[in-house]
Amino acid sequence: MSKFVQVFATRWGIIAVGAFIGIFAQLLQKLGNPANMGVCVACFERDMAGALGLHRAAIVQYMRPEIIGFVLGSLIAAYAFKEFRARSGSAPIVRFILGAFAMIGALVFLGCPWRAALRLAGGDWNAIFGLLGLIGGIWVGTFFLKGGYNLGRSQTTHTSVGWLLPLTMLGFLVLMLVFPQVEGQEKSGVLFYSMKGPGSMHAPLIVSLPIGLIIGFLAQRSRFCTMGAIRDLVLFRQTHLLTGFVSLVVFAFLTNLALGQFHPGFANQPVAHTMGLWNFGGMVLAGLAFCLGGGCPGRQLFLSGEGDGDAAVFVMGMIVGAGIAHNFGLASSPTGVGPYGIPAVITGLLVCLFIGFTMRQKTA
Amino acid sequence: MSAIVDATGLSCPQPVILTMNEIKKIGKGEITVLVDTVTSRENVSRAAVAQGWILKSVEEEGEAFRITITKD
Numbered sequence: 001m002s003k004f005v006q007v008f009a010t011r012w013g014i015i016a017v018g019a020f021i022g023i024f025a026q027l028l029q030k031l032g033n034p035a036n037m038g039v040c041v042a043c044f045e046r047d048m049a050g051a052l053g054l055h056r057a058a059i060v061q062y063m064r065p066e067i068i069g070f071v072l073g074s075l076i077a078a079y080a081f082k083e084f085r086a087r088s089g090s091a092p093i094v095r096f097i098l099g100a101f102a103m104i105g106a107l108v109f110l111g112c113p114w115r116a117a118l119r120l121a122g123g124d125w126n127a128i129f130g131l132l133g134l135i136g137g138i139w140v141g142t143f144f145l146k147g148g149y150n151l152g153r154s155q156t157t158h159t160s161v162g163w164l165l166p167l168t169m170l171g172f173l174v175l176m177l178v179f180p181q182v183e184g185q186e187k188s189g190v191l192f193y194s195m196k197g198p199g200s201m202h203a204p205l206i207v208s209l210p211i212g213l214i215i216g217f218l219a220q221r222s223r224f225c226t227m228g229a230i231r232d233l234v235l236f237r238q239t240h241l242l243t244g245f246v247s248l249v250v251f252a253f254l255t256n257l258a259l260g261q262f263h264p265g266f267a268n269q270p271v272a273h274t275m276g277l278w279n280f281g282g283m284v285l286a287g288l289a290f291c292l293g294g295g296c297p298g299r300q301l302f303l304s305g306e307g308d309g310d311a312a313v314f315v316m317g318m319i320v321g322a323g324i325a326h327n328f329g330l331a332s333s334p335t336g337v338g339p340y341g342i343p344a345v346i347t348g349l350l351v352c353l354f355i356g357f358t359m360r361q362k363t364a
Numbered sequence: 365m366s367a368i369v370d371a372t373g374l375s376c377p378q379p380v381i382l383t384m385n386e387i388k389k390i391g392k393g394e395i396t397v398l399v400d401t402v403t404s405r406e407n408v409s410r411a412a413v414a415q416g417w418i419l420k421s422v423e424e425e426g427e428a429f430r431i432t433i434t435k436d
Binding site: 009081083085087090145146150151153154155156223228231232235236238240294295308310 | 373380403407427
Protein backbone atom coordinates (compact mmCIF):
# COMPACT_ATOMS: atom_id res chain seq x y z
CA MET A 1 0.00 0.00 0.00
CA SER A 2 2.69 2.48 0.98
CA LYS A 3 4.49 1.92 -2.33
CA PHE A 4 1.28 2.68 -4.16
CA VAL A 5 0.86 5.79 -2.02
CA GLN A 6 4.29 7.06 -2.98
CA VAL A 7 4.45 6.11 -6.64
CA PHE A 8 2.40 9.10 -7.82
CA ALA A 9 4.58 11.52 -5.88
CA THR A 10 7.62 10.41 -7.91
CA ARG A 11 8.78 11.95 -11.15
CA TRP A 12 7.54 8.99 -13.18
CA GLY A 13 4.28 9.16 -11.28
CA ILE A 14 3.55 12.74 -12.28
CA ILE A 15 4.67 12.06 -15.86
CA ALA A 16 2.18 9.17 -15.98
CA VAL A 17 -0.62 11.39 -14.66
CA GLY A 18 0.16 14.13 -17.23
CA ALA A 19 0.18 11.47 -19.96
CA PHE A 20 -3.16 10.07 -18.80
CA ILE A 21 -4.79 13.51 -18.86
CA GLY A 22 -3.26 14.32 -22.29
CA ILE A 23 -4.40 11.06 -23.87
CA PHE A 24 -7.87 10.93 -22.34
CA ALA A 25 -8.59 14.60 -23.01
CA GLN A 26 -8.10 13.92 -26.72
CA LEU A 27 -10.18 10.75 -26.55
CA LEU A 28 -12.98 12.78 -24.92
CA GLN A 29 -12.71 15.18 -27.85
CA LYS A 30 -12.96 12.23 -30.24
CA LEU A 31 -16.06 11.07 -28.35
CA GLY A 32 -17.80 14.43 -28.62
CA ASN A 33 -16.17 17.16 -26.52
CA PRO A 34 -15.36 20.43 -28.36
CA ALA A 35 -12.16 20.69 -30.41
CA ASN A 36 -8.97 21.38 -28.46
CA MET A 37 -11.22 21.33 -25.39
CA GLY A 38 -11.11 17.69 -24.33
CA VAL A 39 -10.80 18.91 -20.78
CA CYS A 40 -10.73 22.64 -20.01
CA VAL A 41 -11.46 23.50 -16.41
CA ALA A 42 -12.34 27.15 -17.05
CA CYS A 43 -14.47 26.44 -20.14
CA PHE A 44 -16.28 23.59 -18.42
CA GLU A 45 -17.02 25.61 -15.27
CA ARG A 46 -18.30 28.34 -17.60
CA ASP A 47 -20.57 25.77 -19.26
CA MET A 48 -21.81 24.74 -15.81
CA ALA A 49 -22.58 28.39 -15.00
CA GLY A 50 -24.60 28.39 -18.23
CA ALA A 51 -26.40 25.17 -17.34
CA LEU A 52 -27.46 26.82 -14.07
CA GLY A 53 -28.59 29.97 -15.89
CA LEU A 54 -25.99 32.22 -14.23
CA HIS A 55 -25.37 33.49 -17.74
CA ARG A 56 -27.56 33.01 -20.80
CA ALA A 57 -24.98 32.59 -23.55
CA ALA A 58 -26.95 29.98 -25.49
CA ILE A 59 -23.95 28.17 -26.97
CA VAL A 60 -22.13 27.40 -23.70
CA GLN A 61 -24.60 25.65 -21.40
CA TYR A 62 -23.86 22.15 -20.16
CA MET A 63 -23.37 20.57 -16.73
CA ARG A 64 -19.92 19.08 -17.39
CA PRO A 65 -19.51 15.67 -15.71
CA GLU A 66 -15.71 15.90 -15.95
CA ILE A 67 -15.65 18.72 -13.36
CA ILE A 68 -17.98 16.79 -11.06
CA GLY A 69 -15.69 13.79 -11.47
CA PHE A 70 -12.56 15.82 -10.66
CA VAL A 71 -13.93 16.83 -7.25
CA LEU A 72 -15.47 13.47 -6.37
CA GLY A 73 -12.44 11.50 -7.63
CA SER A 74 -10.19 13.62 -5.44
CA LEU A 75 -12.55 13.07 -2.49
CA ILE A 76 -12.36 9.29 -2.98
CA ALA A 77 -8.55 9.37 -3.19
CA ALA A 78 -8.30 11.62 -0.13
CA TYR A 79 -10.43 9.23 1.92
CA ALA A 80 -8.73 6.10 0.56
CA PHE A 81 -5.33 7.41 1.64
CA LYS A 82 -6.47 9.17 4.81
CA GLU A 83 -5.65 12.65 3.50
CA PHE A 84 -9.10 14.20 3.76
CA ARG A 85 -8.83 17.12 6.16
CA ALA A 86 -11.54 19.77 6.38
CA ARG A 87 -9.96 23.20 6.65
CA SER A 88 -10.93 26.79 5.85
CA GLY A 89 -10.58 30.36 6.98
CA SER A 90 -7.62 31.61 4.93
CA ALA A 91 -9.07 34.83 3.47
CA PRO A 92 -12.05 33.27 1.63
CA ILE A 93 -13.29 36.56 0.13
CA VAL A 94 -9.89 37.18 -1.47
CA ARG A 95 -9.98 33.68 -2.97
CA PHE A 96 -13.47 34.35 -4.34
CA ILE A 97 -12.35 37.57 -6.05
CA LEU A 98 -9.18 35.89 -7.39
CA GLY A 99 -11.29 33.03 -8.75
CA ALA A 100 -13.66 35.43 -10.49
CA PHE A 101 -10.87 37.42 -12.15
CA ALA A 102 -8.93 34.26 -13.03
CA MET A 103 -12.02 33.12 -14.93
CA ILE A 104 -12.45 36.49 -16.65
CA GLY A 105 -8.80 36.42 -17.78
CA ALA A 106 -9.13 32.82 -18.96
CA LEU A 107 -12.26 33.66 -20.96
CA VAL A 108 -10.50 36.57 -22.70
CA PHE A 109 -7.90 34.02 -23.89
CA LEU A 110 -10.58 31.31 -24.24
CA GLY A 111 -9.09 28.65 -22.02
CA CYS A 112 -7.39 27.83 -18.75
CA PRO A 113 -3.79 26.53 -18.56
CA TRP A 114 -5.10 23.03 -19.30
CA ARG A 115 -6.74 24.16 -22.51
CA ALA A 116 -3.74 26.32 -23.42
CA ALA A 117 -1.72 23.09 -23.37
CA LEU A 118 -4.37 21.18 -25.35
CA ARG A 119 -4.66 24.01 -27.90
CA LEU A 120 -0.89 23.94 -28.38
CA ALA A 121 -1.00 20.16 -28.75
CA GLY A 122 -3.71 20.57 -31.39
CA GLY A 123 -1.57 22.99 -33.43
CA ASP A 124 -3.31 26.23 -32.38
CA TRP A 125 -0.31 28.56 -32.29
CA ASN A 126 -2.38 31.33 -30.64
CA ALA A 127 -1.93 29.25 -27.50
CA ILE A 128 1.75 30.25 -27.50
CA PHE A 129 0.73 33.83 -26.60
CA GLY A 130 -1.56 32.44 -23.91
CA LEU A 131 1.17 30.27 -22.41
CA LEU A 132 3.63 33.18 -22.49
CA GLY A 133 1.02 35.27 -20.69
CA LEU A 134 0.51 32.50 -18.15
CA ILE A 135 4.26 32.37 -17.48
CA GLY A 136 4.37 36.19 -17.23
CA GLY A 137 1.48 36.34 -14.76
CA ILE A 138 2.95 33.60 -12.57
CA TRP A 139 6.38 35.27 -12.77
CA VAL A 140 4.86 38.50 -11.41
CA GLY A 141 3.13 36.45 -8.72
CA THR A 142 6.43 34.94 -7.56
CA PHE A 143 7.71 38.43 -6.72
CA PHE A 144 4.79 38.83 -4.33
CA LEU A 145 5.48 35.39 -2.85
CA LYS A 146 9.13 36.29 -2.34
CA GLY A 147 8.07 39.58 -0.77
CA GLY A 148 5.98 37.83 1.86
CA TYR A 149 2.56 37.74 0.19
CA ASN A 150 0.41 35.37 2.19
CA LEU A 151 -3.31 34.83 2.74
CA GLY A 152 -2.83 33.58 6.28
CA ARG A 153 -3.41 30.26 7.99
CA SER A 154 -6.44 28.07 7.57
CA GLN A 155 -7.93 26.19 10.47
CA THR A 156 -9.11 22.65 10.88
CA THR A 157 -12.89 22.68 10.94
CA HIS A 158 -15.96 20.42 10.89
CA THR A 159 -15.64 17.54 8.44
CA SER A 160 -18.92 18.61 6.87
CA VAL A 161 -17.38 21.94 5.81
CA GLY A 162 -15.01 20.01 3.57
CA TRP A 163 -17.93 18.03 2.20
CA LEU A 164 -19.92 21.04 0.97
CA LEU A 165 -18.36 21.45 -2.47
CA PRO A 166 -18.25 17.68 -3.17
CA LEU A 167 -21.94 17.53 -2.12
CA THR A 168 -22.73 20.47 -4.39
CA MET A 169 -21.10 18.58 -7.28
CA LEU A 170 -23.08 15.47 -6.35
CA GLY A 171 -26.20 17.63 -6.40
CA PHE A 172 -25.30 18.84 -9.92
CA LEU A 173 -24.95 15.21 -11.01
CA VAL A 174 -28.36 14.38 -9.57
CA LEU A 175 -29.84 17.36 -11.46
CA MET A 176 -28.30 16.00 -14.69
CA LEU A 177 -29.87 12.60 -14.10
CA VAL A 178 -33.28 14.03 -13.11
CA PHE A 179 -33.31 16.59 -15.94
CA PRO A 180 -31.42 15.01 -18.85
CA GLN A 181 -31.03 16.79 -22.16
CA VAL A 182 -34.16 16.63 -24.32
CA GLU A 183 -33.60 16.63 -28.08
CA GLY A 184 -34.50 20.01 -29.58
CA GLN A 185 -35.10 21.76 -26.23
CA GLU A 186 -32.82 24.24 -24.57
CA LYS A 187 -34.27 23.68 -21.11
CA SER A 188 -34.92 20.50 -19.19
CA GLY A 189 -36.40 21.10 -15.75
CA VAL A 190 -34.11 23.62 -14.04
CA LEU A 191 -31.11 23.02 -16.31
CA PHE A 192 -30.19 24.83 -19.51
CA TYR A 193 -28.64 22.96 -22.45
CA SER A 194 -27.06 24.23 -25.66
CA MET A 195 -28.59 23.24 -28.97
CA LYS A 196 -25.52 24.36 -30.93
CA GLY A 197 -21.95 25.53 -30.28
CA PRO A 198 -19.40 24.14 -27.83
CA GLY A 199 -22.01 23.57 -25.11
CA SER A 200 -23.86 21.13 -27.37
CA MET A 201 -20.71 19.08 -27.92
CA HIS A 202 -20.02 16.52 -25.26
CA ALA A 203 -18.89 12.95 -24.79
CA PRO A 204 -21.53 10.63 -23.27
CA LEU A 205 -21.96 10.90 -19.49
CA ILE A 206 -21.09 7.20 -19.12
CA VAL A 207 -17.59 7.99 -20.44
CA SER A 208 -16.95 11.56 -19.26
CA LEU A 209 -17.87 10.96 -15.62
CA PRO A 210 -15.57 7.94 -15.09
CA ILE A 211 -12.67 9.66 -16.86
CA GLY A 212 -13.25 12.73 -14.67
CA LEU A 213 -13.26 10.53 -11.57
CA ILE A 214 -10.00 8.82 -12.55
CA ILE A 215 -8.29 12.14 -13.34
CA GLY A 216 -9.52 13.53 -10.00
CA PHE A 217 -8.17 10.48 -8.18
CA LEU A 218 -4.78 10.55 -9.93
CA ALA A 219 -4.37 14.31 -9.64
CA GLN A 220 -5.09 14.23 -5.91
CA ARG A 221 -2.40 11.57 -5.46
CA SER A 222 0.20 13.32 -7.63
CA ARG A 223 -0.64 16.98 -6.71
CA PHE A 224 -0.79 17.76 -10.44
CA CYS A 225 -0.88 21.56 -10.93
CA THR A 226 -0.24 23.50 -14.12
CA MET A 227 0.35 26.79 -12.28
CA GLY A 228 2.63 25.18 -9.70
CA ALA A 229 4.58 23.70 -12.62
CA ILE A 230 5.75 27.16 -13.69
CA ARG A 231 5.80 28.73 -10.22
CA ASP A 232 8.08 26.06 -8.74
CA LEU A 233 10.46 26.43 -11.67
CA VAL A 234 10.69 30.21 -11.25
CA LEU A 235 10.68 30.22 -7.45
CA PHE A 236 12.67 27.11 -6.50
CA ARG A 237 14.22 25.89 -9.80
CA GLN A 238 12.22 22.70 -9.25
CA THR A 239 10.95 20.82 -12.29
CA HIS A 240 8.84 18.15 -10.59
CA LEU A 241 5.37 19.52 -11.44
CA LEU A 242 6.64 20.88 -14.76
CA THR A 243 7.43 17.39 -16.02
CA GLY A 244 3.75 16.51 -15.50
CA PHE A 245 2.59 19.57 -17.46
CA VAL A 246 5.07 18.88 -20.30
CA SER A 247 4.00 15.25 -20.32
CA LEU A 248 0.38 16.38 -20.79
CA VAL A 249 1.34 18.47 -23.86
CA VAL A 250 3.51 15.73 -25.40
CA PHE A 251 1.00 12.92 -24.97
CA ALA A 252 -1.92 15.10 -26.07
CA PHE A 253 0.09 15.99 -29.20
CA LEU A 254 0.91 12.34 -29.96
CA THR A 255 -2.73 11.34 -29.43
CA ASN A 256 -3.84 14.14 -31.74
CA LEU A 257 -1.44 12.89 -34.42
CA ALA A 258 -2.78 9.37 -34.05
CA LEU A 259 -6.41 10.52 -34.22
CA GLY A 260 -5.88 13.06 -37.03
CA GLN A 261 -6.75 15.98 -34.72
CA PHE A 262 -3.55 18.00 -35.28
CA HIS A 263 -4.16 21.09 -37.45
CA PRO A 264 -1.30 23.61 -37.17
CA GLY A 265 -1.83 27.34 -37.78
CA PHE A 266 -3.08 30.63 -36.34
CA ALA A 267 -6.30 31.26 -38.27
CA ASN A 268 -9.61 29.42 -38.00
CA GLN A 269 -8.67 27.46 -34.92
CA PRO A 270 -11.62 26.05 -32.96
CA VAL A 271 -13.04 28.29 -30.20
CA ALA A 272 -10.08 30.68 -30.48
CA HIS A 273 -9.29 34.19 -31.71
CA THR A 274 -6.10 35.61 -33.18
CA MET A 275 -5.68 38.80 -31.11
CA GLY A 276 -2.23 37.91 -29.79
CA LEU A 277 -1.92 40.78 -27.32
CA TRP A 278 -5.16 39.84 -25.55
CA ASN A 279 -4.47 36.13 -25.71
CA PHE A 280 -1.34 37.13 -23.81
CA GLY A 281 -3.02 39.73 -21.54
CA GLY A 282 -5.93 37.52 -20.55
CA MET A 283 -3.57 34.82 -19.41
CA VAL A 284 -1.30 37.25 -17.54
CA LEU A 285 -4.36 38.05 -15.44
CA ALA A 286 -5.33 34.38 -15.06
CA GLY A 287 -1.76 33.31 -14.24
CA LEU A 288 -1.34 36.02 -11.62
CA ALA A 289 -4.71 35.22 -10.03
CA PHE A 290 -3.94 31.47 -9.97
CA CYS A 291 -0.53 32.17 -8.45
CA LEU A 292 -1.98 34.42 -5.73
CA GLY A 293 -4.75 31.84 -5.17
CA GLY A 294 -2.25 28.99 -4.77
CA GLY A 295 -3.28 26.68 -7.60
CA CYS A 296 -4.43 26.25 -11.18
CA PRO A 297 -8.19 25.76 -11.72
CA GLY A 298 -7.77 21.98 -11.74
CA ARG A 299 -5.76 21.99 -8.53
CA GLN A 300 -8.44 24.14 -6.84
CA LEU A 301 -10.98 21.42 -7.67
CA PHE A 302 -8.72 18.64 -6.36
CA LEU A 303 -8.02 20.59 -3.16
CA SER A 304 -11.76 21.13 -2.73
CA GLY A 305 -12.20 17.37 -2.93
CA GLU A 306 -9.73 16.77 -0.12
CA GLY A 307 -11.51 19.17 2.22
CA ASP A 308 -9.99 22.60 1.46
CA GLY A 309 -12.90 25.01 1.93
CA ASP A 310 -10.82 27.97 0.72
CA ALA A 311 -10.13 26.26 -2.60
CA ALA A 312 -13.89 25.59 -2.80
CA VAL A 313 -14.52 29.34 -2.49
CA PHE A 314 -12.04 29.93 -5.34
CA VAL A 315 -14.04 27.45 -7.46
CA MET A 316 -17.28 29.29 -6.64
CA GLY A 317 -15.54 32.53 -7.59
CA MET A 318 -14.65 31.04 -10.96
CA ILE A 319 -18.22 29.88 -11.64
CA VAL A 320 -19.68 33.26 -10.67
CA GLY A 321 -16.90 34.98 -12.64
CA ALA A 322 -18.00 33.03 -15.72
CA GLY A 323 -21.54 34.32 -15.25
CA ILE A 324 -20.26 37.89 -15.00
CA ALA A 325 -17.91 37.42 -17.98
CA HIS A 326 -20.73 36.42 -20.32
CA ASN A 327 -23.41 38.74 -18.93
CA PHE A 328 -21.12 41.79 -19.19
CA GLY A 329 -19.60 40.98 -22.57
CA LEU A 330 -16.12 40.34 -21.18
CA ALA A 331 -15.61 36.89 -22.71
CA SER A 332 -14.02 36.58 -26.13
CA SER A 333 -15.46 34.76 -29.12
CA PRO A 334 -13.80 33.45 -32.30
CA THR A 335 -14.23 36.96 -33.77
CA GLY A 336 -12.08 38.55 -31.03
CA VAL A 337 -12.30 39.99 -27.54
CA GLY A 338 -15.68 40.95 -26.09
CA PRO A 339 -16.81 44.62 -26.02
CA TYR A 340 -15.64 45.08 -22.41
CA GLY A 341 -12.95 42.39 -22.26
CA ILE A 342 -9.97 44.74 -22.33
CA PRO A 343 -11.09 47.05 -19.48
CA ALA A 344 -11.99 43.93 -17.48
CA VAL A 345 -8.45 42.54 -17.86
CA ILE A 346 -6.94 45.87 -16.79
CA THR A 347 -9.30 46.08 -13.80
CA GLY A 348 -8.46 42.50 -12.85
CA LEU A 349 -4.73 43.19 -13.00
CA LEU A 350 -5.15 46.26 -10.76
CA VAL A 351 -7.17 44.21 -8.26
CA CYS A 352 -4.51 41.46 -8.25
CA LEU A 353 -1.76 44.04 -7.70
CA PHE A 354 -3.76 45.53 -4.82
CA ILE A 355 -4.10 42.07 -3.27
CA GLY A 356 -0.45 41.22 -3.87
CA PHE A 357 0.94 44.45 -2.46
CA THR A 358 -1.30 44.76 0.58
CA MET A 359 -1.64 41.19 1.86
CA ARG A 360 1.64 40.43 3.49
CA GLN A 361 0.98 38.69 6.71
CA LYS A 362 3.51 37.74 9.28
CA THR A 363 3.34 34.01 9.79
CA ALA A 364 5.89 33.70 12.58
CA MET B 365 18.63 22.92 19.60
CA SER B 366 17.00 23.05 16.20
CA ALA B 367 15.34 26.01 14.54
CA ILE B 368 11.56 25.64 14.27
CA VAL B 369 9.45 26.61 11.28
CA ASP B 370 5.72 26.49 12.00
CA ALA B 371 3.95 26.11 8.66
CA THR B 372 0.72 24.59 9.98
CA GLY B 373 -2.39 25.89 8.27
CA LEU B 374 -0.40 27.45 5.46
CA SER B 375 -1.13 26.41 1.91
CA CYS B 376 1.25 25.65 -0.91
CA PRO B 377 3.89 27.06 -1.52
CA GLN B 378 4.24 28.86 1.86
CA PRO B 379 5.67 25.87 3.82
CA VAL B 380 8.44 25.47 1.24
CA ILE B 381 9.15 29.23 1.14
CA LEU B 382 9.45 29.42 4.93
CA THR B 383 11.70 26.33 5.00
CA MET B 384 13.93 27.72 2.24
CA ASN B 385 14.18 31.06 4.06
CA GLU B 386 15.33 29.26 7.21
CA ILE B 387 17.81 27.14 5.22
CA LYS B 388 19.29 30.33 3.74
CA LYS B 389 19.35 31.98 7.15
CA ILE B 390 21.20 29.31 9.14
CA GLY B 391 23.16 27.58 6.33
CA LYS B 392 23.68 24.38 8.29
CA GLY B 393 22.46 22.67 11.43
CA GLU B 394 19.02 21.29 12.20
CA ILE B 395 15.57 22.60 11.31
CA THR B 396 12.22 21.26 12.45
CA VAL B 397 9.30 22.08 10.17
CA LEU B 398 5.69 21.65 11.30
CA VAL B 399 3.13 21.08 8.55
CA ASP B 400 -0.39 19.65 8.53
CA THR B 401 -0.95 18.20 5.08
CA VAL B 402 0.72 15.25 3.38
CA THR B 403 1.30 17.47 0.33
CA SER B 404 3.27 19.97 2.41
CA ARG B 405 5.20 17.10 4.00
CA GLU B 406 6.21 15.84 0.54
CA ASN B 407 7.00 19.33 -0.79
CA VAL B 408 9.13 20.39 2.18
CA SER B 409 11.02 17.07 2.18
CA ARG B 410 11.64 17.26 -1.56
CA ALA B 411 12.83 20.88 -1.39
CA ALA B 412 15.15 20.23 1.56
CA VAL B 413 16.76 17.21 -0.09
CA ALA B 414 17.22 19.22 -3.31
CA GLN B 415 19.14 21.80 -1.22
CA GLY B 416 21.51 19.08 0.02
CA TRP B 417 19.91 18.67 3.44
CA ILE B 418 19.28 15.26 4.96
CA LEU B 419 15.79 14.16 5.92
CA LYS B 420 16.42 12.98 9.46
CA SER B 421 12.92 12.12 10.58
CA VAL B 422 9.22 12.62 9.94
CA GLU B 423 6.96 12.12 12.92
CA GLU B 424 3.18 12.26 12.95
CA GLU B 425 1.74 14.31 15.77
CA GLY B 426 -2.03 14.17 15.79
CA GLU B 427 -3.04 15.91 12.57
CA ALA B 428 0.37 17.49 12.01
CA PHE B 429 3.77 16.29 10.85
CA ARG B 430 7.09 17.19 12.44
CA ILE B 431 9.82 17.08 9.79
CA THR B 432 13.43 17.28 10.95
CA ILE B 433 16.14 18.11 8.41
CA THR B 434 19.87 18.45 9.02
CA LYS B 435 23.05 19.60 7.30
CA ASP B 436 26.56 19.40 8.69
